[in-house]
Amino acid sequence: MVGFVTVCGLVLGIIAGVLHPVHIPAIYSKYVGLALLAGMDSILGGIKGYLKDSFDATVFFSGFLINSLIAALLGYLGDQLGIDLYLAAVVVFGSRMFQNIAVIRRVLLKKEA
Amino acid sequence: MTNRSLWRSTALMFFAISFLVGLFLPGQARVVQEMKQSYQNQDPKDLIRVIKDLQGRKATLLAEETDMSQRVTQYLRASDDTAAQVQQLQREEAVLQQKIGKVPLEGPGIRVTIQEQSTGESPSILADEDLLLLLNDLWASGAEVISLNGIRLLNSTAVFRAGLNVRVGDHVTTMPLRVEAIGDVENMSKGLQMPGGVLDLLNLRRVSAIVQTVSLLKLSN
Numbered sequence: 001m002v003g004f005v006t007v008c009g010l011v012l013g014i015i016a017g018v019l020h021p022v023h024i025p026a027i028y029s030k031y032v033g034l035a036l037l038a039g040m041d042s043i044l045g046g047i048k049g050y051l052k053d054s055f056d057a058t059v060f061f062s063g064f065l066i067n068s069l070i071a072a073l074l075g076y077l078g079d080q081l082g083i084d085l086y087l088a089a090v091v092v093f094g095s096r097m098f099q100n101i102a103v104i105r106r107v108l109l110k111k112e113a
Numbered sequence: 114m115t116n117r118s119l120w121r122s123t124a125l126m127f128f129a130i131s132f133l134v135g136l137f138l139p140g141q142a143r144v145v146q147e148m149k150q151s152y153q154n155q156d157p158k159d160l161i162r163v164i165k166d167l168q169g170r171k172a173t174l175l176a177e178e179t180d181m182s183q184r185v186t187q188y189l190r191a192s193d194d195t196a197a198q199v200q201q202l203q204r205e206e207a208v209l210q211q212k213i214g215k216v217p218l219e220g221p222g223i224r225v226t227i228q229e230q231s232t233g234e235s236p237s238i239l240a241d242e243d244l245l246l247l248l249n250d251l252w253a254s255g256a257e258v259i260s261l262n263g264i265r266l267l268n269s270t271a272v273f274r275a276g277l278n279v280r281v282g283d284h285v286t287t288m289p290l291r292v293e294a295i296g297d298v299e300n301m302s303k304g305l306q307m308p309g310g311v312l313d314l315l316n317l318r319r320v321s322a323i324v325q326t327v328s329l330l331k332l333s334n
Binding site: 002005006007008009010011013014015016017018021022023024025026029032033035036039040042043046047050057060061064 | 120122123124126127128129130131132133134135136137138139140141143144145147148
């Protein structure tokens with residue numbers, strides 16, 4: 001049920017974003033992208049925790065905020081230092097998203113069984 | 114907090130966060146697309162390819178421009194030629210109109226007044242050949258247009274004596290004969306007055322011929 005709510009929120013958010021686009025300056029687009037990646041990772045992590053009965057709202061919300069912020073800051077810091085630090089965030093969040101999706105899939109398959 | 118209210122707050126939190134993420138996704142996608150289309154964020158290899166492509170197009174357009182310029186020049190030349198031809202034809206038309214007596218003319222010329230003595234003991238008569246010699250000398254020495262007693266001579270006008278009168282084409286005129294010619298006055302005078310010329314001949318035949326230079330002769334059509 002949480003997954004349904006999440007998908008609904010995502011779809012409604014996309015529709016709202018298409019109808020009333022949020023202006024993102026081009027120079028910040030890389031950091032916003034990293035923040036969005038971190039946000040999606042947090043959502044998948046939250047769903048996984050909910051399905052495994054280990055969900056904590058505080059952890060979920062703080063994880064979303066801090067991870068997004070840290071990812072963006074990491075990208076900015078990398079740009080200032082001339083290092084592609086944002087790649088680290090992309091790799092970490094990307095692999096975690098795959099892991100979370102895999103866990104969610106397994107839990108759902110077990111529940112079906 | 115009951116399970117139901119806990120579930121509600123959890124669902125609300127998931128909804129809010131996913132809504133927030135979804136809200137930013139289209140804007141982010143649009144910015145990325147715009148950045149891909151701008152040259153500042155392109156791959157240098159792609160930019161080099163684009164530059165080469167643009168240089169090729171520029172060369173093609175320059176060749177087209179040169180070709181078009183040549184065509185325009187040709188058209189302009191053709192139009193100039195046409196204008197020149199039209200002017201030449203108009204000049205020829207004016208000359209032809211003068212020759213066929215369609216237009217009145219005026220200009221410097223000479224007037225030759227011929228008086229014969231048809232009465233008395235020894236009359237002198239202007240012969241056909243003398244009159245023709247006079248007219249041909251005038252044509253040859255630069256006359257552009259000639260009239261006999263106000264009758265314009267054309268290329269096909271026949272001039273001959275008819276008894277004591279002179280027939281000029283379809284008209285008949287009487288003596289004395291006033292020959293007026295517009296053209297090169299100096300040449301015409303010299304041509305008539307040269308030794309052994311037509312005036313000497315007329316003098317020999319005792320036909321009076323008085324040559325006058327007129328600054329402005331007017332010959333009607």
